[in-house]
Amino acid sequence: MDTLAMPGLRYSHVRCCSCPIRERAVCSQCSAEEITRLDAIKTYRDYDAGRTILNAGEQAPVVGSIVRGVVKLVKMLPDGRSQMVGLLFAGDFVGDPSRRAVEFEAIAATPVTLCLFQREPFARLLRETPNLEQRLLDMTLGELDAAREMLLTLGRKSAREKVASFLLSLAGRAPMKDGGADVALPLTRAEIAEYLGLTIETVSRQMTKLRMEGVIAFEDPRAIRVPSLELLGHAAGG
Amino acid sequence: MDTLAMPGLRYSHVRCCSCPIRERAVCSQCSAEEITRLDAIKTYRDYDAGRTILNAGEQAPVVGSIVRGVVKLVKMLPDGRSQMVGLLFAGDFVGDPSRRAVEFEAIAATPVTLCLFQREPFARLLRETPNLEQRLLDMTLGELDAAREMLLTLGRKSAREKVASFLLSLAGRAPMKDGGADVALPLTRAEIAEYLGLTIETVSRQMTKLRMEGVIAFEDPRAIRVPSLELLGHAAGG
DNA sequence: CGTAGTCTTGATGTGGGTCAAGTTGCGTGG
DNA sequence: CCACGCAACTTGACCCACATCAAGACTACG
Numbered sequence: 379m380d381t382l383a384m385p386g387l388r389y390s391h392v393r394c395c396s397c398p399i400r401e402r403a404v405c406s407q408c409s410a411e412e413i414t415r416l417d418a419i420k421t422y423r424d425y426d427a428g429r430t431i432l433n434a435g436e437q438a439p440v441v442g443s444i445v446r447g448v449v450k451l452v453k454m455l456p457d458g459r460s461q462m463v464g465l466l467f468a469g470d471f472v473g474d475p476s477r478r479a480v481e482f483e484a485i486a487a488t489p490v491t492l493c494l495f496q497r498e499p500f501a502r503l504l505r506e507t508p509n510l511e512q513r514l515l516d517m518t519l520g521e522l523d524a525a526r527e528m529l530l531t532l533g534r535k536s537a538r539e540k541v542a543s544f545l546l547s548l549a550g551r552a553p554m555k556d557g558g559a560d561v562a563l564p565l566t567r568a569e570i571a572e573y574l575g576l577t578i579e580t581v582s583r584q585m586t587k588l589r590m591e592g593v594i595a596f597e598d599p600r601a602i603r604v605p606s607l608e609l610l611g612h613a614a615g616g
Numbered sequence: 617m618d619t620l621a622m623p624g625l626r627y628s629h630v631r632c633c634s635c636p637i638r639e640r641a642v643c644s645q646c647s648a649e650e651i652t653r654l655d656a657i658k659t660y661r662d663y664d665a666g667r668t669i670l671n672a673g674e675q676a677p678v679v680g681s682i683v684r685g686v687v688k689l690v691k692m693l694p695d696g697r698s699q700m701v702g703l704l705f706a707g708d709f710v711g712d713p714s715r716r717a718v719e720f721e722a723i724a725a726t727p728v729t730l731c732l733f734q735r736e737p738f739a740r741l742l743r744e745t746p747n748l749e750q751r752l753l754d755m756t757l758g759e760l761d762a763a764r765e766m767l768l769t770l771g772r773k774s775a776r777e778k779v780a781s782f783l784l785s786l787a788g789r790a791p792m793k794d795g796g797a798d799v800a801l802p803l804t805r806a807e808i809a810e811y812l813g814l815t816i817e818t819v820s821r822q823m824t825k826l827r828m829e830g831v832i833a834f835e836d837p838r839a840i841r842v843p844s845l846e847l848l849g850h851a852a853g854g
Numbered sequence: 855c856g857t858a859g860t861c862t863t864g865a866t867g868t869g870g871g872t873c874a875a876g877t878t879g880c881g882t883g884g
Numbered sequence: 885c886c887a888c889g890c891a892a893c894t895t896g897a898c899c900c901a902c903a904t905c906a907a908g909a910c911t912a913c914g
């Protein structure tokens with residue numbers, strides 16, 4: 379397969395020791411010897427924003443760690459309605475190493491670099507490497523917690539609280555500057571709506587309202603400043 | 617502690633080999649020798665319906681398998697709004713063996729029997745027993761899938777579809793009788809509403825409507841008959 | 855300079871929440 | 885045995901938050 383001929387799908391190589399997610403990815407608890415074994419079966423791959431990484435219903439041929447960028451997990455109903463069911467960042471793990479087929483699409487929301495493993499060899503290594511399996515279990519429990527937090531948000535929060543909650547979760551990852559946070563939004567309004575179970579228009583209106591009230595300030599439509607995390611947290615419903 | 621003095625909290629003992637969830641619980645992949653080690657640290661405990669098993673915010677002292685009954689996981693907002701974020705059945709695992717504090721309450725929705733382990737000894741055994749850890753990872757991935765399915769339901773489905781989806785998921789566990797399913801509802805209307813992000817009244821109205829249309833039939837308020845899973849599936853939005 | 859994508863804003867409609875009343879079934883006590 | 889209280893459930897009337905429909909502003913790009 380001539381990958382150079384495929385737009386938005388490029389390969390590159392990085393040694394694990396200089397990998398930006400070495401400290402927090404699924405491999406973070408591995409010994410030097412274990413890292414060597416992982417190194418032997420890994421591939422780096424780049425995806426353009428919008429590109430599909432895994433298809434719903436298929437048994438994914440690969441799993442991997444996000445080295446850079448944001449990946450969204452999207453579920454669809456037969457009539458076309460869609461709901462984002464996960465949002466993954468650098469260090470997070472994509473795919474299911476057991477035989478199970480994923481029941482959602484994984485799509486690059488921004489330009490993404492993955493550290494990919496063939497599913498089968500990785501699953502075998504997983505079984506032989508407790509450090510790897512323990513870390514994956516821990517990360518999966520973390521994902522489960524995050525999904526449950528989203529259930530509360532989708533089930534019980536108002537549109538205003540949903541938008542504030544989303545911005546707050548991003549602010550938690552953003553660089554702080556004199557008491558506030560500068561947040562670059564990795565998602566379009568349509569994607570935020572898809573994430574929060576709302577429409578584009580409602581998201582836009584709530585962001586405008588939060589801006590009017592001074593809870594957030596806009597640099598441009600895709601970048602906000604949060605002067606007080608506490609204030610935003612209050613708008614998020616506690 | 618004199619447990620006999622505590623109403624709704626009784627101890628009993630069952631040998632693992634005659635345990636009803638031996639084939640599907642977290643211990644299902646364990647060897648006879650590993651089961652012996654689990655047996656040494658396990659306790660059976662009964663809970664009356666409504667009793668709290670784990671408190672939100674606490675580092676749970678125990679984890680365990682559901683031997684019998686239904687456990688609900690509930691998250692609360694500071695102002696009192698609450699959302700069920702999980703519904704667990706016989707064989708399912710309750711609690712987080714890693715140090716993380718659970719961020720929800722686990723409550724017995726029906727009379728429940730748990731096979732309990734002290735968290736620390738179990739976590740240690742987990743690290744030394746790949747069969748146990750692999751099974752727990754697999755079960756956790758299953759829970760994550762279920763949570764993501766609920767995200768789609770809460771985010772995008774109508775009240776009618778939500779109720780139908782809930783009944784359909786129960787029908788999947790219920791005994792079949794000539795093409796249909798007889799479903800005993802383990803939850804009150806209030807709990808169903810808490811699960812689906814609705815109010816009691818809306819749940820009641822949608823159930824009435826589904827009954828009028830012949831999608832379901834009532835034995836009594838807590839038991840329904842589903843003549844056609846396909847019909848119900850259609851009402852659930854596919 | 856035109857076209858397309860993103861975002862905002864306004865007008866209107868509706869699904870489901872809120873409030874209120876009533877029914878049913880059950881356990882408790884007279 | 886019935887009277888009472890309580891919890892679960894149902895049903896109706898009304899209302900509002902958010903969806904829908906529509907239009908327009910802004911930017912990026914060929």
